[in-house]
Amino acid sequence: MKEQKFVVNALLRVSLPWKNTAKNGLTTNIRIFSFCALAFFILSFTSSAQVKIEKTPDAGFKMSVDGKPFELKGVTFAMPIKEDSIEASFKELQNMGVNAIRNWGCGNDTQLLLDTAAKYDVKVLLGIWMRHGRSGAEGDDNFNYVKDDKGKEKIFNESIKWVNKFKDHKALLGWCIGNEVILNIGPEDEKVAYAQFLEKVCSEVKKIDPNHPIFSAGAWTIEWKYWKQYTPSIDVYGVNTYGWGATALPDELKKSGIDKPYVLTEFGPRGEWDAPKDSNGLKIEPSEKEKVDTIIQGVPKMVKANKECLGAFIFNFGRSTDHGGVWLNFKMGDSYRPYYWAIREVYTGQKAPNACPEIHEFTIPNSVVKPEDWVPVVLKVSDKEDKDLKISFNCNYREKGSRQDRDAVKALNSRKNDDGSYSVQAPKDEGLFKIYAYCQDSYPNLSIAYTSLFVTKQGSNAGEPGQKAQLPLFVFDNTTPQTKLPYIPSGLMGNFKDMKHNMECTDNPHSAPNCIEVAYSANGEWIGLAWQSPANDWGGEKPGGFDLTGAKTLKFWARGKEGGEKVKFGFGMIGREKKYFDTAKKETADLILGKEWKEYSIPLDGCDLRRIKTGFTMFFGGQGRPITFYLDDIRYE
CATH class of the missing domain: 2.60.40.10 (Immunoglobulins)
Incomplete structure (x- = not known):
């Protein structure tokens, strides 16, 4: 508040030296009115907003600013903070219906950011950066919270410096201290040490600034157990999640026994880390339509419908044109992505004024x-x-x-x-x-x-096409002798000594008289099995495989002995750096098998099937117990 007192005192010195006489009474009244108006403007611009979060019996957690309900409509902010461009950025935010932004750290440009935000009545969840313990998506840092006491002291002092500087700013919504730090720390003792250090910072911030809540952001719910045990001063749990995973957050909150609200501190379409691969092995980015649907359908279902959720900061308002910018920015340069108009629609109810290509x-x-x-x-x-x-x-x-x-x-x-x-x-x-x-x-x-x-x-x-297959092509059926099947289950990988596969199992086959039984006796490690053509051709040195052009799906039936067995299935494994490679490869996510037979399918749209040398694969890890599962009727059709 020192800045406010200085301004008011200066106004008093400039405006008050007059004589209160009838002759200059009118002038005095005008001066008093002008002074009061100007003082009110300055105080209203710079005085701290009081932000409260309260739990109601019926409506769940609610946020208020200066006693008025505040429905958070946020985006993350990574635009340039410069005198000549920042006004245009905030006009864009107004156009989108955004009333709050989030950043990741403070710097020399933070004052300009906050001042401009206040001018446009936008609140800022102000980031305070905590260093990471290993290289990751956020950068290449390598800080040790167990050993580096001097480093922690520097982080602490720097954090408190920013809090003291900006705690009274009208635009401030709260403090977001740390971003995905636990995710980017390896050893358990360092994770605990960080969570304890975070409490030291957060508790001090609470003493200095009781008017603004404290947030911290984590990847999914990875950090929750550490915050719950070691960092009680956090008021709001921040969750960085993309795609449709946020639908599970209310249940995760109940399971954890945490009675605190959460905010989606980053939210957007499915990220690269969760994306499946195409036939060449490239991570598949969501289409423009998928991105739009995630916002238009996801915000009402995953944000507004959940009583524990205070809102979302949709990622990301930036201009970068790199790989991440193309994937997740809703503007690129001066151009509007379909994703931009989806955010505007969900925050304002207004459709795009001009259709995107x-x-x-x-x-x-x-x-x-x-x-x-x-x-x-x-x-x-x-x-x-x-x-x-x-x-x-x-x-x-x-x-x-x-x-x-x-x-x-x-x-x-x-x-x-x-x-x-x-x-x-x-x-x-x-x-x-x-x-x-x-x-x-x-x-x-x-x-x-x-x-x-x-x-x-x-x-x-490169190489030759495979032998032209007649569809449907069975990798395994019950009528063809094993010696005449197109692919041989010869590709044993991992801890194969503890695995047995019986190609003539008669225990409840899907199609009589037999099926495949896979039994793994170990509790840990991992195992893989590949059906190959020719057998044992790991290096892609031999011609072979089948031309499956025209096939639409790879289908198979599977069941677990007890239920709950997790297995990945797919095809294609030999990389393109080899002479005779698989021209396509694809696999499922972990499938959780039930006790009853169920048919699964892998779509082959867009796959180059001219030479498939690895016709079927399965991979699974140790699951804390021996597991057995069954396969039948594996075919391309």
């Missing part, structure tokens, strides 16, 4: 090529208002190089053919690339689609 298809039929080859692409796109769209193509290579290199999105050479189709020139380097199609209208709205391209000096003709 709709990409119906983007594929590369020949997805294995030589460096710098020209490659035809299939791109089908439409726009309700614009006929002439700006089309461009870019690529990302995530396999090698520095963090910056792996994140970079670079332009590809492209050309429009006489028939209106497009071709792109493959990168000069070998490896697996993510290829982007950018479709921009004049608004400007920007829609992006994605596919994969594998670049190798051998090109798409």
Whole structure:
């Protein structure tokens, strides 16, 4: 409050030296009125807001600011904080219906951020950065909370400095101290030491600033048990979660016995860490429609419907054009992504004033090529208002190089053919690339689609195609002798000495007279089994496999002996660096088997099936007990 007193005293010195006479009475009244108005404006701009969180019997947890209900409509904020651009950013926030932003740390530009936020009546959940214990998605730090006492003292003093500096700012909503720190610490004793240190910081912040709640952000619920035991000063649990996982949070809260509210401190479409892979092994980014649906459907179901949830900060309001920016930013440069308009709709109820381009298809039929080859692409796109769209193509290579290199999105050479189709020139380097199609209208709205391209000096003709298969092709059935089956279960991996597989089990087969029984006697480690053609060809040195072009699904039946057995299934395993590789590979997530037979299927849309040498795979880890499960009727059709 020192700044406020200084301003008021200065006003008094400037405005009060007058004589109270009838002659200048009018002037005196005007001066008094002007002074009061100006003083009120300054005090209202700089005085601290009081933020309270209360639990009601029926409505659950509620937040209020200065005694008025506050429905949090937030986004994370990573825009440049500069005098010449920050006003435009906050006008965008107003347009979206956003009333709160979250950042990750304080710096020299925080004052400008808070002042501008106050001007536009936007609250700020102000981040205080806690160092991480190992390299991760957030950076490459390596701090030890057990051993580095001097480092902890520096973090503590720096944190308190920021709290003292900004605790009385009107724009302040609360303090978010730490982001995914437990996730980015390895040893258990260091996790505990961090949680205890976090309590030291949080408890001191409470003493200094009783008017604002304390948050901390963690990946999913990983940090909850540590906060519950060691960091009681946290008022609100922050959860960083993407996709539809947040539907489980109310149950997780009940299981944990925690009686505190939570906020989705980061929320958005499914992230790369949770994404399945395509036939080339590339993580599949959600489509623009999937991203929009996550917001339009997810916020009402996962945020507003839960009494323990105070709201969400949707990730991310930034301008970066790198791999993460394409995946999760709702603006890129000055362009609006469909995701932007979804947030605006869910926060204001208003539809987009201009439709985004709709990409119906983007594929590369020949997805294995030589460096710098020209490659035809299939791109089908439409726009309700614009006929002439700006089309461009870019690529990302995530396999090698520095963090910056792996994140970079670079332009590809492209050309429009006489028939209106497009071709792109493959990168000069070998490896697996993510290829982007950018479709921009004049608004400007920007829609992006994605596919994969594998670049190798051998090109798409590496090796020979497999033997043409007659569909349906059975990897296992009950009528074909084992010696005549197309694939042999010869690929034993992991702790295979403790696994037995019986191809002639008669214990309740799905189709008589027999099925496959897999029994694993160990409690730990992991095991894998691959059906190969030819048998034991681990290095891809021999021709073989089958051309399964035309197959739509890989189907199989499975059941557990007791139920609850967790197993992954799939096909394709030999990498493209080998001479005779699997031209596609795909696997399920962990399937939890029931005691009754159930049919599962793996869709093959978009898979290059010209040579599948590894026709079926299964992988599972030790589950604390011996497990047995059964398979039957494995086939491509």
